[in-house]
Amino acid sequence: MTTTTCSDATWTADLAVALTPGSRPGTTSDCVSGEIDSDNAMILRRDLLTSLVSHRGTLLVDLSQATFCDCSGLNALLAARMPPCAPAARCV
Template sequence: MTERADHARYSAGAGFPRTGPARTVTFFPPARLRTRTVIDGDRVLVTVFGDLDLDTEQALRRTLATALERGPGGVDLDLSEVGFCDCSGLNVLLSARQQALGDGKAIVLCAASDAVARVLELSRTLPLFAPGAPED
């Protein structure tokens, strides 16, 4: 059984004696991650729409890896349309940055939503995505 199914059974009280009315558990599908990639000279602009979380991290990881392959100068990242970002999203961004640095490239954040800015500020990683950011 999947983790979500286990959670649904537990939340609904499956397997436990019921003392009150049955509860309905509603799960919403994870927000889809959409990206737009535009090659601009030696850099690639990646615009991300949706949420950056555990459900979308692999899609973002693949998108950024492909963008780094296509952009000899690196990647410009527009996250202004991201509605939610958690530590999974942050980890993908930091991993992609390390990959870029290893290839002599940079990932530069050109725009960020409040949700992304908050995570980057709280983790003190926002300066790592600025133009001319230190290599650690």
Template sequence: MTTIEYEDGLGPLAADALEIGVAPSPFGMVDVRVSGEIDFHNAAALRDTLLIALTSHRGTLRLDLGAVTFCDCAGLNALLAARAAALRAGRGMCITAAGRPVARLLDLTATRSLFA
């Protein structure tokens, strides 16, 4: 079990084999860095963290998923749920970096363009 660290003081959240960092960036963006495995056991933690970031900050969420070593359909569903919430709030959410597992999943499901 690892701890998800929030750089903006939102507090820790436990998840298996997953690390998430959230930090406001210049120009009204919010940078979210994810590393480790995103699967059925911790996809809800990712979704919840993204939803908290959406409600706690203004601006587009920029996801760096370059260090994600595994992502299954539960992870994709978490990303899609957060994207839907961002759209409802009139906000943007994009993936700025995707490692091979995430890129392959996005390509196989034809969802890459949703996070451009």
């Protein structure tokens, strides 16, 4: 698995996560595309939690371009839903 990280995006062979400004004030959006599985779910979890801590406020997770998500991907999304590291942040 190859991983490339930029300041606002992470790509692996099967997954891309890009952080963009949200459609409403006080929001940011993580656009997820590709497959979310046990090989890359921890990368997604890390990126979502980093976005929540770094940007405070509401994080919108756009999964419209995700083609597959197994139980490890669902666990990554659930971990971001109620993170202990950013209790005032919201992930929707």
